[in-house]
Amino acid sequence: MPGSYRDFPPKSPQCHRFAERVEDVKPSVWVEFTGLAAECKAVNIGQGFPDSPMPRFVARMLENVAQHPERTDWHQYSRGFGHPRLTNALAKVYSSTLGVNVNAQTNVLVTVGAYLSLYYSFMGWLNNGDEVIVLDPAFDCYVPQILMAGGVPIPVVLSLPADPKSSADYTLNVKTIEEKISERTKMIVVNNPHNPTGKLFTQEELEKIADIAGRHNLLVVADEVYEWHVYGGKKMMRFASLPGMYERTITIGSAGKAFSVTGWKLGWSVAPAELLEPLRRIHQNCVFTCPTPIQEAVAEAFEKELEILKTNPAESYLKKGITLDLIRQRDRMASILRSAGMKPIIPDSDETNDPLDFRFVRWMCREKKLAMIPNSAFYTDINKQDNDHFVRVCFFKTANMVENATETDLKTFKDFLTQYNAVAEQCFISCITDFTTRTVNNAEDQCCSNCLDKFLKMTQRMSLRFQEHQLIQNEAQEPLGLK
Known part of the structure; x- marks a missing residue:
């Protein structure tokens, strides 16, 4: 048939190039x-994932969801920006930890893992040529995601002494950050506790970053997925809890890291409504909604933890259970590595x-x-x-x-x-x-x-x-x- 697609000469797909992004x-x-x-x-x-059984109390909550097929609100599409029961639980958690009034409807966005929260943040706020300060080393998805969004990653290296003993030995040179900032700088990524080093930034270090962010009007992406992995009497300081920082910060968390269920791939962003708006626009047209049964189970897990934290904090999995496992296994691995002639740098988290x-x-x-x-x-x-x-x-x-x-x-x-x-x-x-x-x-x-x-x-x-x-x-x- 003349003019049909069969008349076109065959071409290899290699004649097409990747999208530049x-x-x-x-x-x-x-x-x-x-x-x-x-x-x-x-x-x-x-x-970085545990190979031990997931917490039994979390497993029971997902089992309970699966055993009630009649609950259509547990097994069909839920609210696009987050299952109501989960966003309500997260609003309570972050209202407490950030010291602000987090609205479950407007200040929380549930995503398929923290990866998507990061991706939405870069795609929603960066234009071509916008620069992003990244503390080097950094989790490996930051730079590719920034590049795909059209941004320009600007690395600032954490320095390390010749014979480090702890991840706390990684130091941040605030002067270097100042030197790297230009008129194109729009954002800084703060990963705390830090992956891959395990460093827990001190309040003083975070306050210096906050001062820079305020003076240069920078947006802050606070990747805090390891927020519950802090032990040894150290204090987790959430960036958005610093004076004046909630208004310019997108805080990112993870159910996989909080409850040791990395395969569930459930994360969230917490921020003022105007900061979340571009993220919501991307989400509603790419993912629309996250798996309802998993959101229901995670919501119940947080509700249980919130109640325990009020009545008996010593029994809390988030506060005590996970950190005791981490300390024991950290020290064990460090001992093994030393016996093999290596020199481990012990993570604070x-x-x-x-x-x-x-x-x-x-x-x-x-x-x-x-x-x-x-x-x-x-x-x-x-x-x-x-x-x-x-x-x-x-x-x-x-x-x-x-x-x-x-x-x-x-x-x-x-x-x-x-x-x-x-x-x-x-x-x-x-x-x-x-x-x-x-x-x-x-x-x-x-x-x-x-x-x-x-x-x-x-x-x-x-x-x-x-x-x-x-x-x-x-x-x-x-x-x-x-x-």
């Missing part, structure tokens, strides 16, 4: 390394050009069956190479998983490092130095040959897997610099 967006570090962990059947201690930690993590996963996450993945490109000597480990894992990692993978890795350093330092180097000054006998010559052979094979293996010739040369004289 996603051309610079790289694959997520979670996609690569979660897939690699599954492929290699590795123990995954890198990704083809590949040639890839950073060293990326290559190291791939090697660990493939060869030692231990999955971690490279630290430099959380830095902007300009700062990756200066921050690639750390790896990220999640300690919120069951004792069985940690024991498995301890008894097999980390022990093997520790033995490997010990053998590598012993051959390089204690035998090969000393032998070569000694044998250049005197005549050696056959036994000594054979010893040297064996050590040299072992050393060369090991360095060759390291070179092939890390593809870092300079690293091998340097570390023939000193232990691995990974922390």
Whole structure:
């Protein structure tokens, strides 16, 4: 039939280009390394999710919802901006924690995970060329989302001393923030407690950021999904609770982080109505509404917690239960890492050009069956190479998983490092130095040959897997610099 689509010459889809807004967006570090962990059947201690059973009281609430099919208000579409029972519960929680009157109808937006709350915030408020201050390292979705919204991420690096002991050692240079602000700066992202470092910002640090935000009329996206993961007597200071900050802040929270149910993918934004308006416009035309049964269960969980906090705070899961688990498992993981020759920073709460930690993590996963996450993945490109000597480990894992990692993978890795350093330092180097000054006998010559052979094979293996010739040369004289 003349003129039909069959008359057009076939063309490859490759003749079309990506939309410009996603051309610079790289694959997520979670996609690569979660897939690699599954492929290699590795123990995954890198990704930040608990592998223990969810809190039983939360499970019972979802069970109750499922057992009542007659409740159409639990199983059909709910209010688009948030299930009424949940927004009412969240309004009570944040009215208390922020010290303001949060209206359930106008100041709360429920989203499919905190990711969407972040995405809506950038898409709803950034125009092409608007600059956003991002504290580096940062959760890896910030920069791609800012770029997709047409914004320009401006990194401000958190500095770290040479021998850090705690995530509190990461310091924020407020003067650097001031220097990075221009007439195009519109927003700053404040992630507290901080992911990936685990740093809990002090009230003084947050007040300095608030002063800058006020003087330069900046919007603030406060990613506080780990707000309930604060322990050791430290105080969680919510940014919007600071004087004058609620009016310019979008506060983001997560049910997955609060109740250890990351697969439920339920988050929210809390802010004045005028700040939420563009987020609501995007939400109503993209998602419309979130799963009602999950919202109902989370609402009941918060109601239960609110009641316990009033009558018996010591029994609260949010205040005590989750933090006790975190402290115990944090200390356990730190002890294991130290025993493997690593130096953990304790939280308060083809590949040639890839950073060293990326290559190291791939090697660990493939060869030692231990999955971690490279630290430099959380830095902007300009700062990756200066921050690639750390790896990220999640300690919120069951004792069985940690024991498995301890008894097999980390022990093997520790033995490997010990053998590598012993051959390089204690035998090969000393032998070569000694044998250049005197005549050696056959036994000594054979010893040297064996050590040299072992050393060369090991360095060759390291070179092939890390593809870092300079690293091998340097570390023939000193232990691995990974922390």
